[in-house]
Amino acid sequence: MKIRSIRCAGLRGATPEGGWSNELKPDDCVHTLIAVQTDQGLTGVGSVFTSDHLVRGALKLLEPLLIGEQALEPERVSEKLHQHTFWQGRGGSVTHTISGIDIALWDLLGQATGQPVGRLLGGRYRERVRPYASVLMEEPKPLAERLRTIKAQGFRAFKIGWGPFGRSDALDEAIVRAAGDAIGADSLLMVDAGGSNAFWPHGYKWALRTSEMLADYNVTWFEEALLPDALADYVKLREHSRVPIAGGEVLTRRQSFQPWLEAGAFDIVQPDVTKVGGISEERRIAWMAREHGVRFIPHGWNTAVGLAADLQLASAFPDTDLVEYLNGSPFIDEIVTERWKLDADGMLAIPDTPGLGLKLNRDAVAKYTHGERLFD
Numbered sequence: 001m002k003i004r005s006i007r008c009a010g011l012r013g014a015t016p017e018g019g020w021s022n023e024l025k026p027d028d029c030v031h032t033l034i035a036v037q038t039d040q041g042l043t044g045v046g047s048v049f050t051s052d053h054l055v056r057g058a059l060k061l062l063e064p065l066l067i068g069e070q071a072l073e074p075e076r077v078s079e080k081l082h083q084h085t086f087w088q089g090r091g092g093s094v095t096h097t098i099s100g101i102d103i104a105l106w107d108l109l110g111q112a113t114g115q116p117v118g119r120l121l122g123g124r125y126r127e128r129v130r131p132y133a134s135v136l137m138e139e140p141k142p143l144a145e146r147l148r149t150i151k152a153q154g155f156r157a158f159k160i161g162w163g164p165f166g167r168s169d170a171l172d173e174a175i176v177r178a179a180g181d182a183i184g185a186d187s188l189l190m191v192d193a194g195g196s197n198a199f200w201p202h203g204y205k206w207a208l209r210t211s212e213m214l215a216d217y218n219v220t221w222f223e224e225a226l227l228p229d230a231l232a233d234y235v236k237l238r239e240h241s242r243v244p245i246a247g248g249e250v251l252t253r254r255q256s257f258q259p260w261l262e263a264g265a266f267d268i269v270q271p272d273v274t275k276v277g278g279i280s281e282e283r284r285i286a287w288m289a290r291e292h293g294v295r296f297i298p299h300g301w302n303t304a305v306g307l308a309a310d311l312q313l314a315s316a317f318p319d320t321d322l323v324e325y326l327n328g329s330p331f332i333d334e335i336v337t338e339r340w341k342l343d344a345d346g347m348l349a350i351p352d353t354p355g356l357g358l359k360l361n362r363d364a365v366a367k368y369t370h371g372e373r374l375f376d
């Protein structure tokens with residue numbers, strides 16, 4: 001089975017806020033879907049966390065390496081793309097775009113063999129996983145209200161982050177206290193400082209002090225507490241914080257994770273399958289993390305395709321029992337034919353149907369790609 005064509009289409013019209021200081025508007029495009037079509041009529045889908053303009057540019061470079069290639073050899077074909085683009089876009093838009101292609105190739109391999117991707121990754125350790133609701137921080141009162149509404153939908157794990165966090169110690173504590181009270185002791189609470197926001201103003205001492213406060217509220221992990229390149233500070237923070245330290249969402253390529261894992265920078269590593277190089281790359285990072293005593297929790301939350309890839313990855317690792325879930329995004333909830341449903345324990349079933357186990361609602365996709373065609 002050979003690759004016949006690759007299409008991409010950007011999602012816009014309902015882009016959720018990112019909490020960034022240069023905030024996203026609904027019509028901004030930062031999520032792009034990919035469809036890889038074969039000469040035998042199968043179509044695999046992928047997702048890229050970057051704008052369609054950048055994906056289109058990268059595809060111009062990648063297409064000649066892909067058309068006519070084997071459609072059922074994701075790891076070899078993705079590695080070929082990495083190897084032949086060493087001098088262009090490495091770690092940036094080209095790596096991001098390879099991520100979407102790689103996810104689509106795994107989807108194709110699953111469809112062609114009749115197996116879920118997780119099984120093809122080596123086997124399924126679990127049939128369901130706990131999604132944690134990812135919520136932008138607000139002032140304590142509106143945030144608490146929001147969390148109560150989401151808890152009523154069945155979620156039992158929550159991550160709050162970005163927004164006003166880091167403005168003052170007193171407000172930070174008030175936010176965390178209000179969130180903890182709102183979700184109750186039967187739920188998990190994670191805190192994401194958003195250290196990869198532009199001009200993040202804090203350093204190690206703020207992070208250590210804040211980690212002490214978070215420990216008092218039984219927070220499950222403290223994410224991006226430092227500037228995303230502050231490796232030495234991450235190592236120190238992990239050593240001294242009572243709360244587990246999470247990070248790595250901005251890193252791409254397995255080779256970039258190696259020094260962080262070897263140095264002991266994280267308790268929890270969060271590669272993003274839609275940026276890092278796809279499932280092939282993330283699988284290798286996740287095993288590398290495990291050998292270093294680091295837990296792997298995936299970060300591909302941004303579209304239904306990213307979430308579907310995360311579910312398959314979560315099934316294939318012994319201690320990956322959480323995935324990120326962005327609440328209220330039509331790019332996750334609306335573009336699928338079957339809505340995501342939490343069970344009574346607040347868990348999501350991991351599809352055991354072929355490939356990613358995902359069926360996109362083509363009309364809904366067309367609505368958010370503004371009519372741009374993703375499928376033939």
Ligand SMILES: [Mg+2]
Nearest residue numbers: 192223224249
């Ligand atoms: Mg984060």
